[in-house]
Amino acid sequence: MSGLTLFVVNPISGDNDKSSITKTIKSWSQSSGESIEIWETSGKNDKENLEQKIKEIAPAKVVAVGGDGTVLLCASILMNSKVPLGILPMGSANGMSAELHIPQNIKDALDVVHRGYSRKSDMLLFNDKDLGMHISDIGLNAGLVKQFEEGPRRGFLGYAKGIVGELSDLNPFKIKIETDTDTRETKGYMVAFGNAKRYGTGALLNNVGKINDGLLELSILNYFDITAIAGHFFDIINDESEHMKTIQCKKATIYTDRKVPFQIDGELQPDTNQVKVEVLPDCISFVVPQSRVL
Incomplete structure (x- = not known):
């Protein structure tokens, strides 16, 4: 799968130092040959801003760097599209990544982003909204x-x-x-x-x-x-x-x-x-x- 990969980083999820993770992602992009862009959430109008970013750069893949909340944010925008969502589990709750058998080690998880397959999943809708x-x-x-x-x-x-x-x-x-x-x-x-x-x-x-x-x-x-x-x-x-x-x-x-x-x-x-x-x-x-x- 070629094209740009957008990493969506939640800088306050979990107890991990996201600055070191960002460095790891950049180093990985050089060794893997993947073209990347990194975008951070701010806690203010994240869905609207991320939706606009995705429209602007049209990534081939999006990767949520955070916990279940960050994954859900990305999924709510990508649903019913052809763009697959990868996960780097870095939050206090990483239930969806565990369900998908995504490695908890960041380097192994990045290898899944690079070499993994795209698979469909259901979602749930509560109270019509x-x-x-x-x-x-x-x-x-x-x-x-x-x-x-x-x-x-x-x-x-x-x-x-x-x-x-x-x-x-x-x-x-x-x-x-x-x-x-x-x-x-x-x-x-x-x-x-x-x-x-x-x-x-x-x-x-x-x-x-x-x-x-x-x-x-x-x-x-x-x-x-x-x-x-x-x-x-x-x-x-x-x-x-x-x-x-x-x-x-x-x-x-x-x-x-x-x-x-x-x-x-x-x-x-x-x-x-x-x-x-x-x-x-x-x-x-x-x-x-x-x-x-x-």
Whole structure:
């Protein structure tokens, strides 16, 4: 794949020094013979400015240098185009790169950018306006994200404090689920919307999801049990799991009896008691390792 490669760098994602990464990218371009341009996000009108940049230079590839938020920014612009998206995982959450088996080492990830293949992936559309690509949810996990974002302390200790705060006030909520095939009611602590199998932490959410199957997975946490939840970190789940149920569908609307926390790919949204979601099939292309078959 020839032509210009545009690297979109988020200078504040994760804890990595992006100046050294930029130097590595420039050095790699000389050795690989790839023509590149580097563009940094600023946190102000990034989508509009990046969209204009892509129109101006018409790159053959775009590479997101950051976490899931940076990847989603690029994907929201490139969707339904012929321009594939590569990833250099440099954020605090790198769930999509892990799902695509992108190496965490920057030099190996750059080799994927240079030699990898383009493969289609689905995306998710929430409430007819917000895009997602990886895993989003309402309830327990979104509450942890909220505790972390709103708390004064960041890092591991801040996250641990958020867990303690969230679990101490843990109560199930009533859930009504309307999909394109049926309607059901239950109680639970979380509903996750998956276009993938794993959270960025490595925890297994379901064992059936594929990012290019034209389906989304609704995973409902019906019972809270520490031992059962821990099984997700060790891949000990199956289709008969009593605490987590997974439904595959093309679209769904979820209603809850009270407003609960909501996050899309790690980005906190306003608390809500209704979420509409649908799958957008094969609308984005990713650059993946040659050995990776999606």
